Amino acid sequence: MISNDEIKHLGWLSRLELTDEEIVRYALQIEEVIKYLNKLDSISLSEVEPVRLKKKISELRKDDVKPFEGDVLEVAKNRKNGYVKGPRMV
Amino acid sequence: MVNLCSLTAEQVVEGVKNNHFSAVEYISQILERIEKIESQINAFTIVDANGALKKALSIDKKIRDGEDEKKIGSLAGVAVGIKDNICTKGLKTTCASKILEDYVSPYDATVVKKLKESGAIIVGKLNLDEFAMGSTTEFSRYGATHNPWNINYVAGGSSGGSAASVAALECTVSIGSDTGGSVRCPASFCSVVGLKPTYGRVSRFGLISYANSLEQIGPMGKTVADTVMVMNSIAGMDDNDQTTLNNGAPKYTTQSKRNIRIGLVKELVEGIEPEVSKCIYSAMDVFSKSDCKCEETSMKSVEFALASYYTIAMAEASSNLARYDNIRYGFESNPDSYEWNAYFAKIRSNFGEEVKRRIITGTYVLSSEYYGKYYLKAQKVRTMLKQELSALYKIYDILIAPTMPVLPFKFGEKIDDPLKMYMIDIDTVVANLTGIPAISVPAGFSKGLPIGLQIMADELQEQTLFETASLFESTANVQRSPKL
């Protein structure tokens, strides 16, 4: 059972402000989804290893500088003296 | 002047390069077509008429100046639409979300860069479910895309705009992204060809991530040959994406082969809508008549595929979408005086319904107490599926299945029941979980609604995939392009 409080906590961890109505609705819907995902319970965890893409060190990026040309933060709407402006940390 | 809009990419390139018509003439007709029918289809989020005409002019000039074939490009004059979750420099990339409503990327995605270099003309950005999360394109901030075969029906998703625009002759070919079937589903619903390449075959640089370990960018077109042409332009290793595969992409062709060993995965046909399964069995007959060896086969762990898919997709999504906090980019809003946690939560509540649902579910399955129960097991399912597939591909060259277990349906039919909506991805997710290439080709109609056949090959066996699809295409002869 997924409680409304649990949805609220998940909302906090995901930084999503949820209305009371949303909390109730999500609790029911996500409960349904999670019930379906519980199918995975019947698989034994042992034998198989997860698949991973593997590469050799030599295939990774070389340590050569290539500065980006253009203004990366041009799209930032709130700026001051070159800094990007964000909310208070208090 | 004849109607050029119904031409395939092959015919467009041929026509433009041999001066049968100019790129400007072709693009002008495409833009007129968009103007005429877009209000019925809603395939685009943005149409870039000026940019497209400018590029068409420059291609015509290159041809007039007699520049060499390479500089003109293998896709010269082709009108391509880009799903609006793929970054285009100077043209908005919105993901059909409030969160990115104003976003203009300072760089081109690798596929976009490659298409431009091939002489393709970008006509605009295509509609999708917000951040590609959905199977109907109903979850778009810009409204749903309508199915060109019957505008009261969904076009499929999440690349609904990519499929509908090709079917409605609003562009020659298009680019979509496929995380759990997002290219193949709308291809099936709109009766076009849609490919999900092998994981790592096409660069994801510039594709706005939904679920990184599952998704690939893929081409859509009216014919198999058109998707092959686009693949030849976009495939290959990329320094900007360390998950691209090192071995160079071959030049794919469309020659059709016979004597293919084909297995129909019975778990993917069982319990689906009867009209669809009937169509798939008759597709099997088509192959048999072309000297292919066809039989039913079984893939047991398919049972867990959907649960595995949604666990991984939502987990990765919850983390990928954390960056949308309106600090570096986003919509107009002033952060002054807000406490930062409250600001983040307020801003992020502007995600749409489905996106929020997936973020919360993803956060749930990743939490430390459930990690072993869901995420870890979901990863094991991928291995199980891969092991089963590698045994099957020793026996068969190709596996087939329906692309979708259902016919296209009406708007709103599944939108209030998330699980019901998720269930329709059952046939497509196997390819994403295992990384194999899969293509949807038009297989027929029922009640005037399209049905797609899904063809799946082993990892990196795109060539076999194209040969099988071409064989089916030329033998089955399914109608293309609805009347609009």
Next chain:
Amino acid sequence: MFRGVQNYNMIDGIKIGLEIHCQLTSLQTKLFCSCHCDYHGKLPNTNVCPVCSGLPGTLPLLNQKALEYAGLISLALDCKIPNETTFYRKNYFYLDLPKNFQLTQYNVYGITSIGIDGKLEYDGIDEEKHARIRRVQLEEDPGRLVYENNDMDSSFYTLIDYNRAGVPLVEVVTEPDFTTPKDVRIFLNKFTSIVEHLEICDTKLEGSVRCDANISIGEGKRIEIKNVGSFREVEKALSYEITRQKTMSTHEIEIKAETRHWDDTRKITKQSRVKEEEQDYRYFQEPDIPTVILGNEFLSSLKTKMPELPNDRKNRFISDYKLSEHVSQVLIDNKWLADFFESAVKIYSSPKEIANWIVSDLMGFIDENNHHHNSQASMEEKRSELKVEARHIAELARLVDQSNISRNTAKMILNQIITTGEMPSQVVERTNSSKIDDKGLLSEAIESVFRSEKSAVSDARLNSKAANFLLGKLMQLTKGRADPKIALDLIKKKLIEPD
């Protein structure tokens, strides 16, 4: 009485563990993109690209050299290196994180970090000790937050600079094997020397080495101390924390598990605001970075690249140069000194004499007036003011060895050349030929210097150190013939006279 014993045991059972963060400043580029690794002195947000500023659609591009450097640290700390290494996402929201997750490594669901299970021996206060190394891992540095008037609480907004975001960090985590803050300092000195010898991190750069500590006393709960900006401060923060906890237990106040921040200006630890807890980080493997195969090839390539480490160097100093254990230790604790010593020995082979000059005299100049803020940075500042190079010390040693000058004279010469950079032989030649020690003559010359250097004179009245400048001028005027000792006395006397 029983109670007293118990309390004593509690105080006795101090367990300290460290999390050291060390920027790989010798790299050219960041950990996951091709921006400059060196962000110092750049205008805000000018050292960024779509990847490190977390723009949509970008993918991390792992720097191969960063793996190599982390591997070198691992080997130097006696760690095992697994066959494969993988990156994880640590998910939490914070204003300095462009993606709202940090790319790091994580060993809970299987070993993925570059090094594990190492140890480092060090000379504890009264015995040889060692600390076990739990893991060595790579991760990315976040951006930097700046507040108007440097005051977080009164600012209505926060200013963010992403220049540092993505700079490669090696995190070294020890087991809680330390029992006193002093041992921690000795360990950190040794660690610094190792990192310097590996030439992967310039520890003198501001913010290049940072240290978090965790401490528990007796059966008390574990307290984390974060935000300690330099290694020097760690000892102070720990001592403060021990006193605080002792006081609390004397008053029978319960010590709760918490994270505290070191307040660098007030020199106290403060309770931090609640952030996500460990169980909320939702770690999972980064899908965009392939698992990297390390294997034997990596290990053997590291071994060929491994430079001489402080321990080996110390042993070589003892056996080859016949230096004492103590002198060798002092030299290798600071790579710059050890290098200085060896360069001097190369010029003139008298290791003992040279080592003595460095350890007992030269170090004195570096340490002078530095007792209160003896950070790596201020030591570096002091060092760069010195005009003395290896050739000076080598020559000084030669002059003494060949009995050209007495040790006292040599000291005086050193005193002089430390600011002028003259060669000792030049000074000797000059002073021997015609030293001016006549007070009358000298006073006349000083008068003239005072007239022409009015502002320096007023400086020197406030700050006696500036008298050296006047001495230098006098030396110029007299072409180096003034007796420095007498002259300096006269200058100082004249400075306290009224105008």
